[in-house]
Amino acid sequence: MLPVRRLALFVLALALMPAADAQADWVRQHYTKMERMVPMRDGVRLFTSIYVPKAPGTYPILFQRTPYGVGPYGDDEVRSSLGPSESLMRDGYVFVYQDVRGKMMSEGDFVAVRPHIPAKTAGQIDESTDTYDTVEWLLEHVPTNGRVGVWGISAPGFYATHALIDAHPAVVAVSPQAPVTDWYLGDDRRHNGAFQLQATFSFVSSYGAPRPEPTTERAPSFRDYGTPDGYDWYLDLGPLSTVNDRFFDGQNDLWQEILTHDTYDAYWQARTPLPHLRDVRPAVLVTGGWFDAQDLYGPLKTFDAVEQNRRQAGAANDTPTYLAMGPWWHGGWARSDGDRYGDLWFGQRTSVWYRENVEAPFFEAYLKGDGEPDLPEASIFVTGANRWRFFDAWPPREARAASLYLQPGGGLGFDAPTQQGLFAEYVSDPFKPVPHTPKIVVTRDDRYVVQDQRFASTRPDVLVFESPVLEEDVTLAGDLFATLFVSTTGTDADFVVKLIDVYPGDAECRLPDGDCEVPMGGFQQLVRGEVMRGKFRNSFSDPEPFEPGEVTEVTFDMEDVAHTFQRGHRMMVQVQSTWFPMVDRNPQRFMPIAEATEDDFQVATHRVFVSPEHPSHLSVRVLD
Template sequence: MPARNALTLLALLMATAGTAQTPALTPPMTNDMVESYAVARPQADYVRREVMIPMRDGTKLFTVIVMPKGTKDGPMLLTRTPYDADKATSRNRSQSITEILPISDAEFVRDGYIRVYQDVRGIHRSQGDYVMNRPLRGPLNATAVDHATDAYDTIDWLVKNVPESNGRVGITGSSYPGFTALMALIDPHPALKAAVPQSPMVDGWIGDDWYHNGAFRQSAFDYIMRQTTKKGGGAVPYGSGDDYDVYLAAGSAGDFARAYGADAFPAARKMMEHPAYDAYWQEQAVDKLLGKRKLTVPTMLVVGQWDQEDSYGAPAVYEALGGAKNPLVHLVIGPWRHSGVNYDGSSLGKLDFDGDTGLQFRARTMKPFLDQYLKTGGKQADTPPVLTYATGGGDGWERARAWPVGKGKPIYLQADNGLAFTPAATAGAATFVSDPAKPVPFVPRPVHLRDGEVWRPWLVADQRFVADRPDVISFTSAPLDKAVHIAGQPMVDLFAATSGTDSDWVVKLIDVYPDDATAKPKTAGMQLPVGIEIYRGRYVHGFPTPAALTPGKNENYRFGLPHVNHVFAPGHRIMVQVQSSLFPLYDRNPQTFVPNIFDAKAADYKPATQRIAYGPGQASAVWLPVVP
């Protein structure tokens, strides 16, 4: 079209625009960018507000408040998170409240709850500095603010500024948000009426995210990079090959950190600078902090039996708060992986349970518990002091007055790789060689720590994949003629020696399924881990005081496996496996004592002969909490 004709047409269009017959047209060169868009349309069944709540030091924290339309006199349920409050409340771009919130919120918002998510200070859209595990005010924190004060100030603002609420607040969350839920119990706001901390981070050295009994979890580097980088962060950039090869080639965990720049991250440096259980860790241990105070808020502690990240915290807090002696504290152990309580709980790995155990707990136990304390005129809930799910030959929920339910009964290591409830008559030992150049993988290779399908169920992975390794020794009972029901914490009582001057000890309690299992073929012959734990030998005489081991000298290593409710069914066998590495989840022990394993050199990594003793005076055993 000639240019003059095009201009004529445009002039005609502009001239006719705006007449009564034709609506005004948008000029072709109008800027197509808009300032904002409200996802919640008039037809939405919810109200969603974004606010910046001021803390006592002037820092403002980004907070999202979501409620069903028409809410009146609603209880508020708060989660304080480092995982993006905006994202948590925008799960789907939907006009339905149950679609935009996590599935674990559905039962609550359908019943008029007001759901509140908040970014902790210094991350995402909240102001301030982000300290990954901000300590309580005191020796490690000279400021006037911490997670306890931030929770207090947040609740104070909510009860004064959310007119649809009834002024009652509960707090919940899993993992890091479980930690912040516990911190809210320290000098709590009067409006905080109930708490449900789930899989909480409690003690990062003893048995939660960063260390287990002194052995460092190398996956921490990925977490640190994702959480504490403003630009260019994410997982450590080592590619997508076999993680086993990557970590092995790097050398020590410290060498790995330096190779990929993780040592530039303050959170990583803090972990590497404190390899022993010194004041840095002790002052952050939430169970110790809460144990020094009187609990005033009804609290339900929740953990998964196969929690691969935070198995230690909830039972430790339960004990610190007085357990059965304290009517305000409850304990729940479900058949879940980490945070599995908030998802479909019908299965885990090869295990199938009696329905969706996550939904069962949330609907039948958690919600009635919160209703009692948060709803106006809330009804008395039938909340048991302890609720656990019996796995194995049990497969069902069980109520108890206290935890543990069972009483310790030792199952002893025997000659010829046997295992029995009677001690060996004569002293002896089983030996194997542990070579740091060929560490035992924690899952079948190739290892992909970042793959959720590998990571989430690894604690129920069939252990037959290592059963034939010469550096893994198995002690196995005869087939059981009757069920053995355990409910509590199995305790390792290991007498062992090494030819080196340091050593790790990994102990697994395993349920060996019969080969003939036509009813459930996928578990036939399975070696199901009931509990797995590691212990760094240098701390045998005290976690704060590492020391070299004496070559050839028997030491008594005592440590706990995760808390469980499990039934070894008739015809099954009980197995105890012992090894000296669990790689690359845990860093390798060089088996030569060095002051800080993060600084170990290639020459420090040496094979060692490991000796597992049994019999009189050295009766290695696992004490099972057997239910009469």
């Protein structure tokens, strides 16, 4: 007999099947589909699927470029949904989907996170020129009102960001959503230099597979694990340098590039669009999710880069930039009602609200209207309090800087420690790493961001710092940085810091069906967790070993938060040095980790100092 949760999902899937068929029939009735090979300036042709409303008139274009396929392929086969949302689909737009260069049915060679070329010579191409050339072709071959909007989630968000750079004049509105932005510093492949092992193996096994010729079929991901136990499987994986030959027949060049470039070298620096987001002319709506385990870095840093450059330009560039951040997983704002995630209940359909009150008005104003949507600069859902708040800047101007100190005896608070020379220590054993979730499956599992952290807080290799019960609400809103003063017996170490909301002992499940996976009394909700590879503490390009026994400062970006710790709750910080298999194991020896063998791994003792001269703390912004 199926468990209740699985049975409910099965019944839901059955219920949605005729709904999807009905949606496809609606698309057939109201849109004409065309498939075209659109030529680029270098002669390569990109497969493009175009849906034109059958009703007379001219319409704006909503355009998405994707490496994941624009299927279903064939003039007689149509998508069951068009555009970012159903409301926009029914409002009437020309919807255009394109296979990016070298993927699926498009010609050319694929380059993951292809670098932008700022000063091109004749014939040079990048994602910005492919976008520009496609828009130019569409304006000549499709009846439109002359306005184009671009959107995309994740990798398509990366391509949307590139539509902002040297934008075609007809591109007037762009929405990068959870955009891949920097695969080394914070998105997907590495975080602060630490390799995201499980997610990268699972994803790149397909994404980096060779495509000898155009095809309508995506390369399958690796599935031959032989066990459901991801913890043991990744412990037995062996040296990462052998993975390409053992599992991918030596054909996965992308995997090899990611491993080979283990510092923030020219390869990675060329692949982020952030330095090129200057003189942006289209209106911008950046969207992200607070529980996005894949691309939280991307939306926050993209918004900041565009907005900072706009402010520097002053009156020379007054097109606004908008930010929307909600309680969503990766793309959850487009694929759910947004009323819950895991055992967390938000009390409202946050995704529906966003689609109807932010996304649709943004595109309608710029593509059909006067270009003046009634939107605040930042629409932010504050978790914990579970309410939307609206600001004229992000971080909020009214939020004040503060420090949340790790204190002697496992305390936590806004008062700095006063006793000299104190520290907490733990032994980190890479052969028995701390798991990132209570149950490790073999493929990536992003649910760890909302799972109870009690499984970790009881381990001896996890330090726990906890505040007294809060007598009033504390709301953090804005950037979050960790500063640890540490010493180690090794020459390298990872440091994982987790900010946690501890529920009172009598807290009850708030889900309407009462089907929480764990008891909510004492629940430890992960508000934000991040890892830092210690050898990059001073430079991501030039790593440095630790001097054993020497107190060293390690400061790193944990990404923004918007969360209220309610009265009666506690604030908690956990510190650890393994987070496996999400993050690869650090041998705790200064060396290229991808080349490490089992003999290179060593047990190390780490100290975290909590004293006036070495005050480990989180830098936060408090919103009164």
